[in-house]
Amino acid sequence: MDRIRDQINATARRVPTWAVYILCLLPAPYFFYLAVTGNLGPDPVKPLEHKYGELALQLLIAGLCITPLRQHLGINLIRFRRALGLMAFAYVTFHLLVWAVLDVQTLGRVVEDIIKRPYITIGMAGFALLLPLALTSNNYAVRKLGVKWRKLHKLTYLAVFLGGVHYIWLVKGIQLEPLIYMAVILGLLALRLRGRKPSRIAA
Secondary structure, three states, X not given: OHHHHHHHHHHHHHOOHHHHHHHHHOHHHHHHHHHHOOOOOOOOHHHHHHHHHHHHHHHXXXXXXHXXXXXXXXXXXXXXXXXXXHHHHHHHHHHHHHHHHHHHOOHHHHHHXXXXXXXXXXHHHHHHHHHHHHHOOOHHHHHHHOHHHHHHHOHHHHHHHHHHHHHHHHOOOOOHHHHHHHHHHHHXXXXXXXXXXXXXXXX
């Protein structure tokens, strides 16, 4: 196990962060191409919207995995957490733009849906939480905000949870896939809380 962990860490140190950005961005034009060429069905807007939203949630979950991997398995991927977070925000933005521009199409209906449809309200709340995190995901903000930066970025946990709720709520009926996503999110959040409990000092 130690040998596998060391090999993973050594490989991770050799991977440049720009490669993670490129790898994460590749699905965006690919799925858009599938949509415009009719390969996502006769009404490609909804599938494209779903693909971008699902990728955003997957990247947010991947970001949540980094700390437990380091704490419990000794696998250090911390240098990729910013890239995963920014790419998750990018896909949330793509998801939002497809919905607003290609699906709803008018500003009045966008505002109306945000107010009247709870799952959209929750989704927009998650986007609002991610926005300041994306804007402060840079070295300047880390230096300027200091301790406040860490406190601000704890909003990630609530944003991911809201993303899971949004996914469950938007599907019709009870479906297994969004419930699995939520179970993973809750499990990772539980690991974070457990990892922060102060250890007992033997008398």
